[in-house]
Structures are given as C-alpha cells and as structure tokens.
Amino acid sequence: MQLFTSMRARGAKVTDIVILVVSADDGVMPQTKEAIEHAKAAGVPIIIAINKIDKENADQEKVKNDLAANNVVPEEWGGDTIFVPISALTGEGVDALLDSVVLQAEILELKANDSGPATGVVIESSLDKGKGPVATVLIQNGLLNQKDFVLVGQTFGRVRALFNEYNKPVKSAGPSTPVVLTGLSATPNVGDQLISTDDEKKVKDIASSREKKQKEIEMQSKQKNFSIESFGDDSNNKKIINYLVKTDVQGSCEAIINSLQSIDNPDVGLEVIYSGVGGITESDINLAISAGAHIIGFNVRADSKAKKLIEMHDLPLKYFSIIYDLIDNVKFDLSGELEPEIKEEIIGIATVKDVFRSSKLGAIAGSIVSEGTIQKDQPIRVLRDNTVIYEGELESLRRFKEDVKEVKSGTECGIGVKDYNDIKSGDQIEVYKRTEIKRSI
DSSP states (O other), rough: OOOTTHHHHHHHHHOSSEEEETTTTOOOOOOHHHHHHEEEEEEEEOOEEOOOTTTTTTTHHHHHHHHTTTTTTTTGGGOOOOEEEEETTTTTTHHHHHHHHHHHHHHHHHOOOSSSOOOEEEEEEEEETTEEEEHHHHHHHOEETTTTTEETTTTEEEEEEEOTTTTTTSSSEEEOEEEEEEESSSSSOOTEEEEEOHHHHHHHHHHHHHHHHHHHHHHHHHHHHHHHHHSSSHHHOOOOEEEEEEEEEEHHHHHHHHHHHHOOOOEEEEEEEEEEEEEOOOOHHHHHHHHOEEEEEOOBBOHHHHHHHHHHHHHEEEEEHHHHHHHHHHHHHTTTSSSSEEEEEEEEEEEEEEEEETTTHHHHHEEEEEEEEEEEEEEEEEEETTTTEEEEEEEEEEEEEOOEEEETTTTTTEEEEEEEOOOOTTTTEEEEEEEEEOOOO
C-alpha cells in the first residue's frame, strides 16, 4: 500500500538534492523505486547512501546491480550517480556523504538570496492548544523575520514567533533553514507556498480570494460526483459509510485521506465528511451525529465535552497511532457491509430408474446414485433432459425400507421429493450444498 506517494512526490519537488537511503541487507524495495521515479520526474539529482554496511549480510554489489536495473548507475560504472556506503549505527561514511552533498551543490551552482521577501514551502502543520495554528516551513529564498506578514496557501497572518529545529526561538530564517512559525489564521496544507510581505491588506485579500476559489472548486466537484453517483440504479444501491477524521498533523491527515479515498468496491464505499488537524471537539461530534459518521482519531483524543456527547449517543469512535492499522480497520468495517457470496457445490447425483406410489409419501423415485453422495438435509434440483424443472428438498431417503441420512455412489435408494409428485423415470436428482463466503475489501 503506497500511503506516502504524495509525500515523496512533494519532497522531490521542494528539494535540490535527493539523498536516497538504501539498506545494504534488504536492497531495493518498492518504495525505493517510487522515490527514484519522483526524483527523476522532478529533475532532481540523486545521491545514494547504502546504509547498514556494518551488518554481516550486507551486500553492496547487489544494491548497485538492483539500482542500475532501475537506471540509477554508479559513477564508477560509468553513470552519473554518487554512491556512498555508510553506517548510521557506527557513523562510518557519514562525513563522506556530507562532502558528496557539498560537491554536488557546487557543481549544480545551487544559490539563493539571503535577503528580501522570503519564499518557502510548508513541510508540516498542526494545531497547538497554546500556540494555535503552527506550521513547519522550509525557507527557499529570502529572509523570513519575526513580525513579517505572510501568505501561506489560503491562510495568512503575522509571524508571532519562529523556532528552530531545537525548539529554540529565533528572530529570522534564511534559505535552507527549516523553522516552525506561529501567528497564522488557520492550519495550512502541507505543500502550500509561503510568501512574506509588508502589505497586510494584500495578504488578506489574496488569502480570501484563494479560499473563495477553493470553495467553488469543491462545490463543483461535489455537484459532479452527485450527478455521476445518481445515475443508474446500481450506484443508488451502493452502501456508504461516513467517516470523520481528526489527526495530529496535516501530513498524516493527507496520507490517511488519500488512502481511504483509494479504497474501491462496487457494492460499498466510504465518504470522509470532514477531516482536520487537532483534538476531537464538541462541534466535530455534532457533525458526526448529523451525518451518522464513524469518528477516527489519529494521535489525538476527544475533549471532555466531546466524550460526553459520544457516550450519550453511543457513537463509534476509534483511536489509532499507526496508519496501516487505521486503513485495515476501515476495510474491516466496509467488509462487514458486504453481502456474503453464496457458493454452490454439487455433492451428489441420483438417476431415477422407476417411480412408485405411496399413500403416505406420494411418489417415491427408485434411484441409483451415479455421482457423489445423496444427503437428506441438503437442497435438491430435479433435472429432466438436463433442464431444471423443480427446486426443493428431500422429504424421505430410504434404503431397504429404512430411513437413512445419506447414500453413496453406486448404491440404490428410494427418494421422496417434498411437495413434488411429477417425477419420472430418467429424471436426475441433483443434491447440492450452499456455503456462505464472507467477502472482504
């Protein structure tokens, strides 16, 4: 399951050099190949760090061969990709890796302005109880200062505080510097572009315009989906489970929603009626009540008011800390809405040789079991000239005037078909077993 495809794609676009870490004992994995594809699509050079070279089963040559098969060829083999063997455990090769990054940056002449208005990209965002909306931003150009006005996607604000990677306050941040900033009007989306300016009115106007445009796009999308889903009886019969999802950070929210939306089944589906960052609140629960939604919390919890509403209305609420567990649980919920598949297996066929009449039981078919076993407690079909003429059940099954539960192949028996007396010599009585098989997504 490729949960983090969009994260890898976005990472490749915002970086200048991709360092791809490949385990020397595991080799090239599916996610490695995907990261290579995203880096190449973004036109970003790759440096391969072959990690865990300290392990006994490390095989650097295998890693190189596997990567070469994916068009990532080492320099020593005539390619253009730097390969550096390292050990994260012992620190071996890490200095050589950093030197390779510096060398590649010099060759590419990577430069940025460290003055003027700042531009950057949101790496992560969340909602902090004390600080409000918080965004982790990578500055790509210019200088971001405390008290600057910033436009970030559809949000805006004035930088109230900046914190570095050690959670220490700083007054400014230049190119290639990641900082956490506070003071935004709302939680931005991961991947949103940041622009700083000294014009507060312009920032507010642009943010308002973007928000309005986004709402129009969402409304058009909903109307389009509604018209498509309303077309045809099959789509109207599809069962839909509503979900409300709250997460600790925007990146996790994005990965979860993308994964949930990729779950596809013709008979059952899901709709995320709302997703957001931060704890589960009373307003979230009221929305879930009106929509009849399941509530999911990923690394967040419901507050006291929300808990009371949840208990009062007995709402389905589940907490998760691992995305894969969350997705599996949703699939389990959806699978429970699927009608079971009915599998039929023919277990015996008897050929009617003669028909006798009984005052108590009606027509009794003197038969010989030609295939399998005739069992009294299973459903039957009567066939004439290979065409089904009756479906029902056995009323009696006898052998030498004794009632029996089953008769095996090659054995003669007397068969009474319940509520059916038009049986004739040459007919076949087919006994079958129905098995319910649970379906899953």
